[in-house]
Amino acid sequence: xxxxxxxxxxxIDEEVYVSQxxxxxxxxxxxxxxxxxxxxxxxxxxxxxWYERLSNFLTSQGxxxxxxxxxxxxxxxxxxxxxxxxxxxxIIFGSTNEILCQEFVSAMDGEFEMSMMGELNFFLGLxxxxxxxxxxxxQSKYYKELLxxxxxxxxxxxxxxxxxxxxxxxxxxxxxxxxTKYRGLIGSLLYLxxxxxxxxxxxxxxxxxxxxxxxxxxxxxxxxxxYLKGTINVGLWYPRVAPLSLIGYSDxxxxxxxxxxxxxxxxxxxxxxSLISWHSKKQACVTLSTAEAEYIAVGxxxxxxLWLKQQLSDFGLSxxxxxxxxxxxxxxxxxxxxxxxxxxxHIEIRHHFIRGHVSNGDCEVEFIETNxxxxxxxxxxxxxxxxxxxxxxxxxxxxxNVQN
Amino acid sequence: MxxxxxxxxxxxxxxxFIGYSSHSHAYRIYNKCTMTVExxxxxxxxxxxxxxxxxxxxxxxxxxxxxxxxxxxSRLIQKFNKLNFSDNESNEEKAEQxxxxxxxxxxxxxxxxxxxxxxxxxxxxxxxxxxxxxEQRVSTRxxxxxxxxxxxxxxQIEPTSIAIALSDDKWIDAMHDELNQFTRNNVWxxxxxxxxxxxxxxxxxxxxxxxxxxxxxxxxxxxxxKGYNQEEGIDFGETYALVARLEAFRLLLAYACLSGFKxx
Numbered sequence: 001x002x003x004x005x006x007x008x009x010x011x012i013d014e015e016v017y018v019s020q021x022x023x024x025x026x027x028x029x030x031x032x033x034x035x036x037x038x039x040x041x042x043x044x045x046x047x048x049x050w051y052e053r054l055s056n057f058l059t060s061q062g063x064x065x066x067x068x069x070x071x072x073x074x075x076x077x078x079x080x081x082x083x084x085x086x087x088x089x090x091i092i093f094g095s096t097n098e099i100l101c102q103e104f105v106s107a108m109d110g111e112f113e114m115s116m117m118g119e120l121n122f123f124l125g126l127x128x129x130x131x132x133x134x135x136x137x138x139q140s141k142y143y144k145e146l147l148x149x150x151x152x153x154x155x156x157x158x159x160x161x162x163x164x165x166x167x168x169x170x171x172x173x174x175x176x177x178x179x180t181k182y183r184g185l186i187g188s189l190l191y192l193x194x195x196x197x198x199x200x201x202x203x204x205x206x207x208x209x210x211x212x213x214x215x216x217x218x219x220x221x222x223x224x225x226x227y228l229k230g231t232i233n234v235g236l237w238y239p240r241v242a243p244l245s246l247i248g249y250s251d252x253x254x255x256x257x258x259x260x261x262x263x264x265x266x267x268x269x270x271x272x273x274s275l276i277s278w279h280s281k282k283q284a285c286v287t288l289s290t291a292e293a294e295y296i297a298v299g300x301x302x303x304x305x306l307w308l309k310q311q312l313s314d315f316g317l318s319x320x321x322x323x324x325x326x327x328x329x330x331x332x333x334x335x336x337x338x339x340x341x342x343x344x345x346h347i348e349i350r351h352h353f354i355r356g357h358v359s360n361g362d363c364e365v366e367f368i369e370t371n372x373x374x375x376x377x378x379x380x381x382x383x384x385x386x387x388x389x390x391x392x393x394x395x396x397x398x399x400x401n402v403q404n
Numbered sequence: 405m406x407x408x409x410x411x412x413x414x415x416x417x418x419x420x421f422i423g424y425s426s427h428s429h430a431y432r433i434y435n436k437c438t439m440t441v442e443x444x445x446x447x448x449x450x451x452x453x454x455x456x457x458x459x460x461x462x463x464x465x466x467x468x469x470x471x472x473x474x475x476x477x478s479r480l481i482q483k484f485n486k487l488n489f490s491d492n493e494s495n496e497e498k499a500e501q502x503x504x505x506x507x508x509x510x511x512x513x514x515x516x517x518x519x520x521x522x523x524x525x526x527x528x529x530x531x532x533x534x535x536x537x538x539e540q541r542v543s544t545r546x547x548x549x550x551x552x553x554x555x556x557x558x559x560q561i562e563p564t565s566i567a568i569a570l571s572d573d574k575w576i577d578a579m580h581d582e583l584n585q586f587t588r589n590n591v592w593x594x595x596x597x598x599x600x601x602x603x604x605x606x607x608x609x610x611x612x613x614x615x616x617x618x619x620x621x622x623x624x625x626x627x628x629x630k631g632y633n634q635e636e637g638i639d640f641g642e643t644y645a646l647v648a649r650l651e652a653f654r655l656l657l658a659y660a661c662l663s664g665f666k667x668x
Binding site: 001005008009013014016017018019020021022023024026029031032033034035036037038040041042043044045046047048050051069070071072083085086087088092093094095096101105117118119120123124126128130134135137194236238239240242244271272274276277308311312315317 | 566569570579583585586589590591592593594595596597601602603604605606607608626627628629630631634638639640641642643644645646647648649650651652653654655656657658659660661662663664665666667668
C-alpha cells in the first residue's frame with residue numbers, strides 16, 4: 001500500500017522558512033512567510049524526515065527494526081509474526097495471522113492517509129502475481145515500453161541473449177555509434193535484471209563498453225533486446241511447496257575477460273528452489289589459477305550468504321552450516337587448510353575471510369559436478385540447449401508454464 | 405438489328421457485373437448498350453474509377469482530420485469523427501425520406517445498427533496515415549457520454565507556468581486540494597518576515613495522471629520547495645535516507661510464499 005503525500009508527514013528539525021505559494025498569496029499579509037513544521041517536497045532532508053517519522057511510529061507500536069535491513073520491521077506475538085518492508089512510501093506487509101494484518105492497517109490508517117490497499121500486485125514497477133501454488137514476478141510491461149522506445153518492437157527473436165562466439169573488446173577500429181542515445185539502454189536493462197537473471201551476464205558484459213561505443217558493442221545490445229522480444233512473459237517463479245533451506249552456488253570463468261585476463265565470478269542463492277539473489281562480476285585482480293579464481297568467487301558468495309542469513313534470522317528462521325556449492329576441489333581444500341604452496345601464497349588477505357566463516361560453521365563448502373552447476377549462466381555465454389535447461393532449473397519460466 | 409462497327413468505334417460494350425453464371429465459368433453481365441443480361445467470359449473489369457473516387461474522398465477526410473489534430477488530441481478526434489459520421493448518415497437518411505420520388509428509386513432506410521460504418525482502406529493509402537487505432541472497437545454514444553463526463557472535471561492541458569494554471573478552473577481546484585492537505589496536515593504557520601531569515605522559494609509542479617488507456621483522469625498540482633537554495637547547517641543537517649534493497653524484497657516474497665502467507 002501507499003502513503004499519500006508521504007513527505008508532508010515528516011517533522012522538520014531545523015527552522016526553515018518558505019515563501020508563499022505563487023498565485024495563492026495572503027492578501028492581508030503579502031510580506032509574510034511560512035514557517036515549516038513539516039517537510040515539503042523538494043527539500044533535501046524530506047525523505048530522511050519521513051523515514052524517521054514512520055520508524056518512530058512503528059517502534060512505538062511495538063515493532064522491531066531489522067538487524068541489518070533497517071527498512072524492515074517485525075512484530076512477534078506468541079507464535080505469530082508480521083513482516084513489514086518499507087520502500088520510501090510503498091509498504092508491503094504480510095503476516096501468519098490475519099488479525100495482525102488488520103491491526104497494522106488500522107494503525108497506519110489512523111496515523112497517515114493511505115491509498116491502494118489490497119493484495120500486492122505491483123511494486124516498484126515489478127508485477128507480482130500471488131497464486132495458489134506460488135508467486136510469479138515479472139516486468140513484461142516494462143519490456144514492451146523499452147522495446148518500443150528503442151524501436152525494436154518488430155525485430156526478430158533470438159534464442160539466447162548473447163552468442164557463444166561473442167567476443168567483445170575495445171574494437172578501436174570499429175565504426176562509432178552515437179553513444180548518448182544508447183546509454184540509457186544499459187540502465188534500463190540493469191533494472192530489468194531484477195526479475196530476469198538470464199540476461200545478467202550479457203548486460204554486465206555490455207555495460208563494460210560504454211565510453212567509446214562501437215558497432216560491435218551496439219550489436220550485442222540489440223541481441224539482448226531481440227532475446228527479450230522472444231521472452232516477454234518470462235519471469236521468476238517461486239513455487240509454494242519446497243523445503244525452507246538456503247543454498248549458495250559459486251563459479252568462476254578463469255581469465256574470461258580477454259582484455260585484461262581477469263576472471264568473472266558468478267554466484268546465486270536459492271531459498272528452497274526459488275532464486276533470490278545472484279551476481280555476475282568481473283574480479284578486481286588477475287588470478288594465477290582456476291583455484292584462485294574459484295576461491296575468490298566462493299568468498300563473495302559467502303559474504304552474500306551472511307547477509308541473507310542475518311535477514312532470515314529477522315524473519316525468525318535461523319540457519320547454520322549453509323551449503324555452498326563449488327566445482328573446484330582445490331578451492332574447497334583451500335577454505336579448510338591454508339596450504340602455502342607456491343601457487344597460493346600470494347592470495348590477498350581479504351580473500352581469506354571465508355576460512356573463518358567455514359570454521360565457525362556459518363557455511364560449508366561442498367563439491368558439485370560441473371554439469372550440475374547452476375551458475376554457468378552468470379559466468380559465460382552458453383549455447384541454446386544448456387541455456388534453456390539452466391533457465392528452467394533456476395525457475396525462470398514463462399507465465400503460461402506456470403499457470404498450468 | 406446488327407450494329408455496324410467502324411474502325412475507331414469501341415469494340416466492347418459497357419456493362420454492369422451482376423454475378424456468376426450458374427452452369428458455366430462465366431460472368432453474368434448486364435449490357436448497357438443492348439439492355440440485356442448476358443453471360444460471357446470475355447470481360448475486362450474496370451476497377452480504377454471507383455477506387456480513385458474513394459481515395460480522393462479519403463484524402464479529403466485525412467486533411468480535415470490532420471487540421472483538427474493540431475488543435476485537439478487524437479483520441480478526441482476519433483470520437484468526434486465517429487459521431488460526425490453518424491450525424492452525416494442520419495442527415496442523408498432524412499434527405500432521402502424527404503424526396504423519395506425524385507429518382508424513382510424506393511428509399512433504402514439506413515438502420516442504426518449499420519452505424520458507424522467500417523473503415524475502408526484503399527490499397528494505395530498507407531496504414532500509417534490513419535489516425536487512431538483501426539483495431540480498436542467501435543465506440544458507442546454511451547461511452548462518449550462517459551467520456552464527456554470525465555472531460556468536464558479534468559483539464560486536458562498540462563500548464564507550464566502558474567499564469568496558465570490560474571486561468572483554468574480545474575487546475576485552481578487541484579491547487580486548492582494540495583493547499584487543503586497542507587492545512588489538514590498542519591504543515592506550516594504564517595509568520596512575519598524578518599531580514600535575517602533565509603527564505604526558500606516555492607513553486608508549483610503540474611502533472612496529469614493517466615489511466616491504463618492513457619486517458620487523463622486527474623490533474624495533480626504539487627507545491628515543491630526549491631531545495632537547491634538550501635544551505636547546509638542552516639536549512640538541513642543529515643539527508644541520507646535508507647531504502648530497501650530489491651534483493652530484500654525478493655527474499656521477503658520467496659519467504660512469504662514458502663511460509664504460505666499473502667503479502668499486501
